[in-house]
Structure formats: structure tokens, C-alpha cells
Amino acid sequence: xxxxxxxxxxxxxxxxxxxxxxxxxxxxxxxxxxxxxxxxxxxxxxxxxxxxxxxxxxxxxxxxxxxxxxxxxxxxxxxxxxxxxxxxxxxxxxxxxxxxxxxxxxxxxxxxxxxxxxxxxxxxxxxxxxxxxxxxxxxxxxxxxxxxxxxxxxxxxxxxxxxxxxxxxxxxxxxxxxxxxxxxxxxxxxxxxxxxxxxxxxxxxxxxxxxxxxxxxxxxxxxxxxxxxxxxxxxxxxxxxxxxxxxxxxxxxxxxxxxxxxx
Amino acid sequence: xxxxxxxxxxxxxxxxxxxxxxxxxxxxxxxxxxxxxxxxxxxxxxxxxxxxxxxxxxxxxxxxxxxxxxxxxxxxxxxxxxxxxxxxxxxxxxxxxxxxxxxxxxxxxxxxxxxxxxxxxxxxxxxxxxxxxxxxxxxxxxxxxxxxxxxxxxxxxxxxxxxxxxxxxxxxxxxxxxxxxxxxxxxxxxxxxxxxxxxxxxxxxxxxxxxxxxxxxxxxxxxxxxxxxxxxxxxxxxxxxxxxxxxxxxxxxxxxxxxxxxx
DNA sequence: AATTTTTGTTCCGCAATGCGAAACTGCAGT
DNA sequence: ACTGCAGTTTCGCATTGCGGAACAAAAATT
Numbered sequence: 001x002x003x004x005x006x007x008x009x010x011x012x013x014x015x016x017x018x019x020x021x022x023x024x025x026x027x028x029x030x031x032x033x034x035x036x037x038x039x040x041x042x043x044x045x046x047x048x049x050x051x052x053x054x055x056x057x058x059x060x061x062x063x064x065x066x067x068x069x070x071x072x073x074x075x076x077x078x079x080x081x082x083x084x085x086x087x088x089x090x091x092x093x094x095x096x097x098x099x100x101x102x103x104x105x106x107x108x109x110x111x112x113x114x115x116x117x118x119x120x121x122x123x124x125x126x127x128x129x130x131x132x133x134x135x136x137x138x139x140x141x142x143x144x145x146x147x148x149x150x151x152x153x154x155x156x157x158x159x160x161x162x163x164x165x166x167x168x169x170x171x172x173x174x175x176x177x178x179x180x181x182x183x184x185x186x187x188x189x190x191x192x193x194x195x196x197x198x199x200x201x202x203x204x205x206x207x208x209x210x211x212x213x214x215x216x217x218x219x220x221x222x223x224x225x226x227x228x229x230x231x232x233x234x235x236x237x238x239x240x241x242x243x244x245x246x247x248x249x250x251x252x253x254x255x256x257x258x259x260x261x262x263x
Numbered sequence: 264x265x266x267x268x269x270x271x272x273x274x275x276x277x278x279x280x281x282x283x284x285x286x287x288x289x290x291x292x293x294x295x296x297x298x299x300x301x302x303x304x305x306x307x308x309x310x311x312x313x314x315x316x317x318x319x320x321x322x323x324x325x326x327x328x329x330x331x332x333x334x335x336x337x338x339x340x341x342x343x344x345x346x347x348x349x350x351x352x353x354x355x356x357x358x359x360x361x362x363x364x365x366x367x368x369x370x371x372x373x374x375x376x377x378x379x380x381x382x383x384x385x386x387x388x389x390x391x392x393x394x395x396x397x398x399x400x401x402x403x404x405x406x407x408x409x410x411x412x413x414x415x416x417x418x419x420x421x422x423x424x425x426x427x428x429x430x431x432x433x434x435x436x437x438x439x440x441x442x443x444x445x446x447x448x449x450x451x452x453x454x455x456x457x458x459x460x461x462x463x464x465x466x467x468x469x470x471x472x473x474x475x476x477x478x479x480x481x482x483x484x485x486x487x488x489x490x491x492x493x494x495x496x497x498x499x500x501x502x503x504x505x506x507x508x509x510x511x512x513x514x515x516x517x518x519x520x521x522x523x524x525x526x
Numbered sequence: 527a528a529t530t531t532t533t534g535t536t537c538c539g540c541a542a543t544g545c546g547a548a549a550c551t552g553c554a555g556t
Numbered sequence: 557a558c559t560g561c562a563g564t565t566t567c568g569c570a571t572t573g574c575g576g577a578a579c580a581a582a583a584a585t586t
Contacts, residue, residue, distance in 0.1 A: 006308075014274045133339070
């Protein structure tokens with residue numbers, strides 16, 4: 001084995017702790033943490049001390065459990081402050097939410113998931129909980145389908161291979177079924193999701209795209225099922241597409257391709 | 264010199280890069296970055312490679328400028344997923360936004376600033392832009408005054424010493440003036456901010472507190488100045504205090520003190 | 527109260543790992 | 557072609573992080 005990367009392995013290991021804490025639904029004790037990462041306790045202790053000193057994690061004083069700190073949120077949210085996508089979509093999203101009362105969300109692709117980075121408009125829906133930073137699987141979201149529609153066949157297949165969980169009865173888990181769906185998405189230039197992730201809601205999504213229809217981000221709107229009908233879908237679809245188109249223009253063609261090149 | 268901390272210095276230096284990128288309003292070139300941190304270019308390069316490998320930063324492909332990645336947002340937002348404060352305040356905030364249409368925000372204390380971690384309700388106001396993760400000075404926000412009101416005199420003094428910038432004509436920069444203000448805040452159990460940060464808006468805030476009135480977080484509501492009058496203030500103040508009280512109860516007394524102990 | 531078990535912290539010698547000066551590459555603009 | 561400037565790679569040195577093991581403190585069990 002030869003040196004393959006110039007990255008600092010000790011630091012990478014430390015960042016693994018952050019990832020773990022972000023992924024786990026709740027706080028972790030020191031021992032759990034060391035066990036989960038399969039790291040000697042002495043080393044894990046050093047990693048935690050380091051992150052504590054950087055103020056990225058804190059520990060619950062009585063259980064001594066570790067969790068992410070509010071400062072970590074601040075650091076991560078720096079992404080929003082820099083994101084041209086966020087800026088470009090901001091006003092179109094608000095306009096959409098005014099036209100159609102519902103939950104309007106902005107999603108980007110992060111490690112094989114849709115990551116929602118912004119949300120406007122309120123519906124007492126449970127999915128609105130912790131909406132910024134929420135990650136959802138590609139196969140079970142309208143936004144995800146937009147991203148899948150822009151991918152190569154082998155990418156779609158490899159991703160779908162990992163999407164086996166059925167969130168509701170209508171979650172798409174079959175590759176062939178998904179390919180049909182994606183063909184429709186490409187034709188209609190928007191994606192639909194009716195109770196495939198959350199019962200009682202339907203969602204339409206449209207991509208913020210470059211001229212080749214590859215999506216850098218997605219604008220979606222979630223509505224209660226009681227509000228669903230074919231005519232309603234047509235209306236909403238047009239408005240969602242319009243919002244996405246405005247965001248695309250705002251970003252500019254160069255903006256989009258740069259965003260895409262970053263992957 | 265003796266070993267003073269057990270933290271990993273190389274990693275801390277790497278995390279400084281993240282801090283810098285979070286703080287700077289825009290993307291940074293590699294040289295700027297190295298210069299800003301006063302680090303040899305070879306080392307800075309290693310740090311960036313490491314963060315790239317961890318997917319916490321990305322580089323703009325044509326300018327090669329570095330910026331935070333969307334994955335960094337995901338990691339940081341893990342704080343929200345774990346935060347009992349966020350959970351406890353979620354529904355009271357929505358209720359408040361329904362009662363009074365305006366921007367309802369949830370703030371915590373982060374390194375001498377108010378950090379807004381959640382926001383509901385729309386007003387086309389500029390402060391709503393990138394509201395999650397936004398940091399504001401303590402002296403110029405209603406939320407900040409709530410935190411200041413729970414601090415010792417010397418803490419207030421040392422913080423005020425750094426608060427010299429005047430955002431508007433009425434920004435409080437004098438320590439004595441602030442002490443008067445804080446006395447009122449303690450008495451009224453809510454804080455007011457009329458055009459001290461943003462012209463055209465007024466804000467009321469109430470703390471999510473423990474029995475000793477020390478705030479673990481703050482709920483605030485921002486309204487257009489056209490909506491201001493003494494009677495209106497009384498109405499809004501009661502509702503903001505009520506929302507904060509509900510959140511306090513939801514969190515539970517133990518929850519609050521634990522949150523406080525974490526500092 | 528005495529015990530075992532579990533969990534968190536510190537020590538310490540070894541060598542792996544990160545360090546930074548300097549050399550090198552590639553790209554713009556004379 | 558030449559000069560700068562921005563970014564990347566090399567390389568020998570010693571600093572720094574490593575982890576087994578011993579230690580301390582707190583729960584859980586007897």
C-alpha cells in the first residue's frame with residue numbers, strides 16, 4: 001500500500017464523529033461513540049475533546065452524552081449564506097407559497113439523498129418538522145425523481161438497488177417501475193408523489209435546470225390529499241414549473257452549470 | 264511551555280478553515296484562505312484536501328474558490344434534530360404565527376451572538392433571508408436583550424464593550440443605557456426592539472426560561488412598524504410570553520436547566 | 527456497606543503522521 | 557519567450573497523534 005491521498009487521516013477520523021452525531025437520532029454516550037466507530041477509547045476521547053474545544057459538539061452535563069452544538073449549526077448554515085441556488089430560489093418560492101398555500105421546499109442532492117435546504121409556507125404537516133437539513137430518499141420523493149431523471153441508467157439502477165424500504169404501500173422500489181416513472185417525469189418536466197412517503201399528502205416538484213434539463217436543485221410543493229384532483233394537479237404543476245423556471249433564470253445559465261460541475 | 268490541552272492541534276487548525284468559510288460572506292480562493300489563516304500554503308492545501316474528502320467543502324470548478332458544501336449543512340442541521348429546545352418551541356411558535364402574522368424566530372446563545380435556529384411565518388422582510396443560521400449581535404436585538412438580562416453585570420459590561428456599531432440611530436451602544444433597558448426587561452419579562460437593528464420593524468421577545476428567569480432560548484416576533492402602538496404592544500407581548508411559557512413547560516424544568524448547564 | 531461492573535480520563539513510549547521550505551507545474555498577461 | 561502568480565507535489569525531520577494499559581469515578585449488583 002502506498003500513500004493514496006494527501007488528506008489528514010487523524011482529522012478525517014475526527015470528522016467521522018461529527019457525521020455519526022449528525023446521523024444518529026439522539027445523543028450518544030462516549031462509550032457508544034467509541035464502539036460505533038470502532039476506535040480505542042483513548043483516541044475517541046481525544047477526538048471528542050478536540051470537537052468540544054472547537055465548540056462543534058457539547059455534552060449533556062448529567063449523562064455526559066455528546067451531541068452537536070448550536071455552533072455546528074451556524075457553521076453548516078454558512079452553506080446557505082454562500083449558496084447562489086438558495087438566493088435564486090428564495091423569492092420564486094415565496095411567490096409560489098402565496099399562490100398555493102402549502103409547504104414549498106428547496107432540495108439539493110447530497111450523497112444519494114434529497115437534502116432540503118429551505119422551506120416556506122406552513123401546513124401543520126409532520127414533514128415540516130425540522131425541515132431545514134432533512135434528508136429523504138430519492139425514490140420516495142417527487143424531488144428525488146427529478147434528480148433521478150437527470151442521471152444515467154446505471155446510476156439510477158445502483159441507487160434503486162439500495163432503495164428497498166416501503167414507507168407506504170405505493171413507495172416505488174422496483175427499478176423498472178421507476179424507469180417508467182422517470183420517462184413520464186422527463187416528458188412532463190415535473191415529478192409527482194402521491195402518498196409514496198407520507199400518507200395524506202401529495203407533492204409536485206420541478207427542477208432548477210440547465211439547458212439539458214439536468215437539475216442543480218428542485219423546488220417542490222406539498223399539499224394535503226384532500227386538495228388533489230387532475231385539474232388541480234395541472235394548475236399546481238404549471239406554477240411549480242414557473243417558480244423553478246424563474247429560479248433558473250435568476251441563477252443564470254453559467255450559475256447552473258457551475259453548480260452542476262461541483263456535483 | 265507544557266501541554267495544556269489534549270486536543271489535536273492539527274485538527275483544530277483544519278476546523279478553523281470551516282469557521283473562516285462560515286464567517287466570510289463569500290467563497291475564498293486558496294491563497295486568500297492561506298493568507299487569512301496565516302498558514303503556509305502547503306499546509307493549507309492539505310487542510311482543504313482533507314475537508315474536500317470529508318465532503319464538508321467544495322470548490323467552484325472555474326475559479327477554484329472554496330465554499331461550504333451542502334453536506335456541511337446536513338451535518339450542522341443535526342443540531343436541530345437533537346435539540347429539545349427546537350422541539351419544545353416548534354408548535355408554540357406556529358401557534359403564535361397564526362395568532363399574529365409576522366416572523367416568529369427561535370434564538371439561542373452562540374459565542375456572544377443570538378443564533379436563530381428556526382423561523383416560521385412569512386413577511387417579505389429582508390431579515391427573513393437565510394433566517395436559519397443567522398447570527399445577530401446581542402445589543403441590537405430583542406432576543407439578545409433577553410439573554411443579556413440573565414447575565415451577570417460584568418458579563419454584560421464585557422459584551423457591551425464590543426458592541427459599538429450603530430445599525431440604526433437607535434441602536435443601544437452605551438452600557439448604562441443598556442442596564443436601564445435590561446432592568447425594564449426583567450420587570451416586564453419581555454424585551455422590545457424598535458428599529459434598533461432594522462429600520463421599519465419592531466420586535467418583541469420572551470425567554471424560554473427556568474424558574475430563575477435564566478433563558479435557554481428566546482422566541483421573538485418581528486412586525487412592520489406600521490403595526491405598532493402601545494395597545495398592540497401589550498397584546499403581542501402577552502402572546503409572545505404565552506408562547507415562550509408553553510415551550511418552557513413542554514421542555515420541562517429539568518430540560519431547561521440541563522440546556523443551561525451546557526452553556 | 528462491600529462488591530463487581532461499567533464508564534470516563536490520564537500516562538507514556540513508539541513511530542506514524544503531519545509539518546513547511548522549497549521546488550515544480552500550469553496558466554495569464556505582458 | 558519571459559515574468560508573475562496561483563496551486564500542487566516532494567521530502568527529510570521531529571512533532572504529534574497513537575493505543576495499550578493503568579487509573580479513577582460512578583453505577584449497578586450483591
